[in-house]
Amino acid sequence: MIVFFLFGSIIRTMMGKSSETTATEGDMEDRISSLPRNVIDLILDRVPIRDAARASLLSSKWRYVLAEYPHLRFNQQFSNAIARNRLPSEFNNDYVHIVNRILLQHFGPILKFVLDLPELHPMRLSDVDQWMLFLSRKGVRELTFDNSSSSPYKLPAYIFSFSELTYLKTSRCIFRPPTTFEGFSKLNRLILVEITFGSSVLNVPQLVILILRNCSGVHHLNVSAPQLQKLTLYENDYLALDNYMICKKLAYAYLALPNGIQQHRQGERISLQELFGCWNTLTNAYLDGRFLKYLAAGIIPGRLPTTMDCLRQLMLFRISFDLDQTACILCLLQSSLCLQKFEIWIESVADNDVTVLNYLEEPSRTNQTIDGLQTVKIRYFKGSKPEVLFIKLLLSCAPSLEKIYIEEDEKLLLNERLRIAKELMRFSRASTKAEMMFQPLNSAST
Structure with missing residues (x-):
């Protein structure tokens, strides 16, 4: 300081x-x-x-x-300072002029470049294209291009000639590599947010981290990333998992779908067994309920043919405890022999779904074992029958269980909380160390 x-x-x-x-x-x-x-x-x-x-x-x-x-950052703080006390037309001219002046006076390499592009007049975007051309000769290794304007910016072909890139993050852009593009040979981190894809082949042999969030045209994207270790696919318009099934080093997966995609091209869906049979190196999995329904193609086995020996942490969110989700959850828990931490976020639950209640109460369920599981957190607990039966099953099947944290939904009335707590405390436990802790939502966590 x-x-x-x-x-x-x-x-x-x-x-x-x-x-x-x-x-x-x-x-x-x-x-x-x-x-x-x-x-x-x-x-x-x-x-x-x-x-x-x-x-x-x-x-x-x-x-x-x-x-x-070698590091230049034209971030929001930079554009806000220029915008202060200026009319929009003045800002457009002054912003471009100042960036031009800094770039034109620069000599030597630029290893890291950050641009938070503000709302500019469309005629000024040609200047942005020239900045990218200038950077293509500067050996840029880390490029962050966040477009804050209301319209997507079409990435110029120059960006695909950045042969030294190891990190690329871009948002709200149109991503269409030229047909001659052979890939980013040194790229190890790629973050794409609100990207519209044209026909795109990405050959990224060194890529370790890939994040695609709220992207469209994903079916046009073909990714080859054999070294991938961390994958996030969040609410894109299409789920193309085939590209990532060969990623034998994948350790982290965060997969969430938008509404409606589970009905898209049902015949081409990948089943639970197929996916986790290929991803048996996962240590951390974060899956939403829509994705679980997507995986529920055909019969869900009680246990996967190939156990998940590396999985240590499993987090599930947007869970409604319908039959597909419930079957997938129990299959994953019983197939993860070294699972230590399990967290589940409840979205909504049908209290009297007879098929789910019968499934959870089948006598054979209590004969199964969930080995290794030590800590469970249940958030937005609503006190429905499926939730209560699910906790009962965990208590009876997890011999290593130490703590269950139950964060109750704020809409749950006090007398209901007390009634449900008494019911849960009476359930038998496979672990003598198992404790249940009831706490308001958003209180201290594990």
Whole structure:
């Protein structure tokens, strides 16, 4: 913090103060200017780029510091500072002018570039294209391009020539690589949010992390990522799991579907057995209830043919305890021999679904064992019969269970809470250490 205060003092000194103040702060300027270059780079990495630019314009000692600095961040703080006290038309011109000036004065590589693109007049987007062309010659390794405007920005072909990229994050863009695009050979992290895909083949042999959120045209996307370890597919318009079935190193999966997709192209769905038979290296799985229904193709076995020996944490959300979901949940629990932590978020439950109640009360259910499970958290607990029977089953089948945290829905009345708590406390337990803890929603967690 002292260093950043000194940097602010430099700018105030150069902007003109009293002679006494200037002399004092001039000493501060000398002190910070004489710091090693790597320390100065750390300072620049943490101060607004506009302040750094002003320092470089006003001081001969700092004239080339920003021009050589390999990390440039034009974030929301930067655009907000320019927008202050300006009309929209003035902002468009001044924003583009300032970014142009900083880029044109820069020499040397730019290893990290961040652009939070504000709402610009469509005619100004050609300037953004030129910025991308400029960057394509700078050896960029980490690129963040977040589009805050109301219209998607079509990524120019130049971006697909960034051969040194190891990290790419972009949002609200149109993603259409040229037909000659051979992939990002060094990319290991890829985050795409609200992206519209055209025909896209992504060959990313070093990719470790892939996140696709709220994307459309996903059926046009063909991904080859044999080294993938972390996969997030969140509410995209299509579920193309075939691309990821060969990912033998996958350890983390976060899969959630939007409403209606479970009815899409039913004949091509992948079953629970097929998916987890391929993903037997998973350690963490986060699945929503719609995805579980998607997997419930055909008969759900009591246990998978291939056990999930690596799975340590399982989180399920948007759960309604219909028959498909319930069968999938119990299958996963009984197939995960080393599962330690299980969390479930309840969305809505039909209290008197006879098929579910009969399924949970079958005598054979209590003869099954859920090994390894130590901690359970149930959030938005509503006190329905399926929920109560599910907890009863966990207590009777989990010999290593230590704690069940039950976070009750705020709509559950006090007298109902007491009645349900008494009922749950009477259930027999396979583990002598098992404890149940009732707590309001959003209180201290495990």
